[in-house]
Amino acid sequence: MQATFYIASAVAVLATIMVITRYNMIHALLYLVISFLAVAIVFFILGAPFVAALEVIVYAGAIVVLIIFAIMMLNLKEEAVEQERIWFSGNTWIGPGVLSVILLGELIYILVSSASPEVSSRVIDARDVGLSLYGPYIIGVELCGLLLMSGIVGAYHLGRQKKKVVHRFLEQTDEWKQ
Amino acid sequence: MQNDTLNHILITVGVLAGLLIVAPGLIWLERRLLALWQDRYGPNRAGPFGLMVVLADTLKLFFKEDWIPPFADKKVFVIAPAIVVITVLLSFVVIPFAPGVIVADLNIGLLFFLAMSSMGAYSIILGGWASNNKYALLGAMRGAAQLISYEVFMGLSLMGVVLMSGSFSLHKIVEAQQGMWFVVPQFLGFVIFLIAGIAETHRLPFDIPEAESELVAGFHSEYSGMKFGMFFVGEYLGVMLISCMVTCLFFGGWLGPGFLPPVVWFIIKMFAFIFLFILLRASLPRPRYDQLMEFGWKILLPLTLVNLMVTATWLLYHEQNSVGH
Numbered sequence: 001m002q003a004t005f006y007i008a009s010a011v012a013v014l015a016t017i018m019v020i021t022r023y024n025m026i027h028a029l030l031y032l033v034i035s036f037l038a039v040a041i042v043f044f045i046l047g048a049p050f051v052a053a054l055e056v057i058v059y060a061g062a063i064v065v066l067i068i069f070a071i072m073m074l075n076l077k078e079e080a081v082e083q084e085r086i087w088f089s090g091n092t093w094i095g096p097g098v099l100s101v102i103l104l105g106e107l108i109y110i111l112v113s114s115a116s117p118e119v120s121s122r123v124i125d126a127r128d129v130g131l132s133l134y135g136p137y138i139i140g141v142e143l144c145g146l147l148l149m150s151g152i153v154g155a156y157h158l159g160r161q162k163k164k165v166v167h168r169f170l171e172q173t174d175e176w177k178q
Numbered sequence: 179m180q181n182d183t184l185n186h187i188l189i190t191v192g193v194l195a196g197l198l199i200v201a202p203g204l205i206w207l208e209r210r211l212l213a214l215w216q217d218r219y220g221p222n223r224a225g226p227f228g229l230m231v232v233l234a235d236t237l238k239l240f241f242k243e244d245w246i247p248p249f250a251d252k253k254v255f256v257i258a259p260a261i262v263v264i265t266v267l268l269s270f271v272v273i274p275f276a277p278g279v280i281v282a283d284l285n286i287g288l289l290f291f292l293a294m295s296s297m298g299a300y301s302i303i304l305g306g307w308a309s310n311n312k313y314a315l316l317g318a319m320r321g322a323a324q325l326i327s328y329e330v331f332m333g334l335s336l337m338g339v340v341l342m343s344g345s346f347s348l349h350k351i352v353e354a355q356q357g358m359w360f361v362v363p364q365f366l367g368f369v370i371f372l373i374a375g376i377a378e379t380h381r382l383p384f385d386i387p388e389a390e391s392e393l394v395a396g397f398h399s400e401y402s403g404m405k406f407g408m409f410f411v412g413e414y415l416g417v418m419l420i421s422c423m424v425t426c427l428f429f430g431g432w433l434g435p436g437f438l439p440p441v442v443w444f445i446i447k448m449f450a451f452i453f454l455f456i457l458l459r460a461s462l463p464r465p466r467y468d469q470l471m472e473f474g475w476k477i478l479l480p481l482t483l484v485n486l487m488v489t490a491t492w493l494l495y496h497e498q499n500s501v502g503h
Contacts, residue, residue: 026254026304026307030304033300049285052286053289053290053292054289056293056296057289057293060296061296062296062329065299065300065325066326069319069323072307072315072322125285126346
């Protein structure tokens with residue numbers, strides 16, 4: 001089990017690095033999917049099979065599909081890859097690099113200084129997740145619901161179209177007559 | 179212990195071999211049945227009942243030129259057809275064919291199936307995108323939208339079954355149907371799952387991603403040889419998977435009168451649904467793309483939510499009554 005945990009974590013880290021460094025956006029998103037799958041395996045090993053399944057269904061299965069969908073509609077060609085290549089060169093790395101190194105330092109400090117991390121051997125199944133979501137964390141669930149609702153209303157507003165009674169070809173001929 | 183391991187390996191190999199033998203056989207079955215319903219013979223020359231047509235088809239696919247268009251994104255183009263077969267084959271891992279005959283009895287079996295079917299959407303999207311072809315891209319976009327929407331109802335329609343059996347494990351769900359098959363109390367869930375299942379496998383009448391009269395061959399326009407074969411086999415495996423799931427979730431899986439062994443009951447029920455899939459293909463026309471979306475979001479989604487709510491209320495009411503006594 002230890003070995004599988006470390007392999008999955010390594011895959012997750014490597015895949016995430018690949019996500020950042022790819023020039024082609026679809027390739028980057030594919031690595032993101034792999035990263036999510038690896039994280040799902042980590043969750044599974046840590047005794048949270050329900051969260052692992054949701055990670056795959058929601059993140060890898062729905063959200064990334066939607067992002068790829070949007071990118072496909074943009075129809076990015078070689079120029080976009082070139083643009084990425086220009087953005088990625090040289091100085092752009094310095095700012096995020098420094099910040100990440102600071103975070104990495106903190107992470108290592110925490111890992112070294114704290115005692116062995118407590119991983120409960122108890123399996124957290126769907127029942128436990130549901131009880132905690134609708135018990136102590138109910139306010140978070142409600143707020144998420146509100147946020148999603150406003151998102152849906154906004155999307156509906158953006159996508160709203162005036163209802164056409166006349167067929168579009170007839171409409172054109174009318175304009176042409178005037 | 180040694181014996182257990184050996185048994186487990188035998189089951190795994192047996193399930194895999196069975197699937198890979200039956201899936202191409204379905205090509206023959208489908209063509210014969212379509213012919214029967216359309217008043218013609220169908221393939222009946224090669225071998226007994228024309229069975230050898232499967233072999234001929236497979237050989238033909240193997241010997242065709244395996245062509246990758248120069249304008250395609252090569253790596254993604256090659257990965258895409260593999261994804262569909264891998265995800266569908268992985269889904270079979272959680273299906274109990276008989277008591278004890280199951281590759282892995284995960285306690286999140288149903289969620290695993292949903293996860294794998296949502297990963298299957300990638301094969302269409304990536305195949306269409308990597309082909310770098312208008313028709314393929316259009317097919318992929320339609321496919322992505324269709325699969326994402328119908329996944330929602332698919333997952334929700336199964337929650338009624340989960341509520342009634344109290345488990346995500348398919349083994350436990352089948353065992354919970356000893357008294358009554360779930361198709362009776364969950365009839366609405368069954369109908370919605372079947373429709374969503376057809377849409378998920380993008381079979382006719384919901385084969386809008388590959389609508390051949392509009393889009394050449396949709397997302398796999400550029401595919402040839404065994405790569406096309408992968409999509410083809412993946413589709414038939416998908417048909418089998420949905421049939422197996424319907425059998426397990428709503429029709430009592432291996433349960434049945436004792437004069438036949440459980441596996442036989444399972445296979446009979448599974449083939450009944452495969453026949454239904456083919457009959458639907460023979461009899462229904464393809465809806466327009468916007469009609470499909472409207473049907474999903476405006477009819478199926480509210481119905482699924484009502485089904486879920488009524489089931490939950492009913493169970494809660496019963497639970498309180500039994501506590502009161």
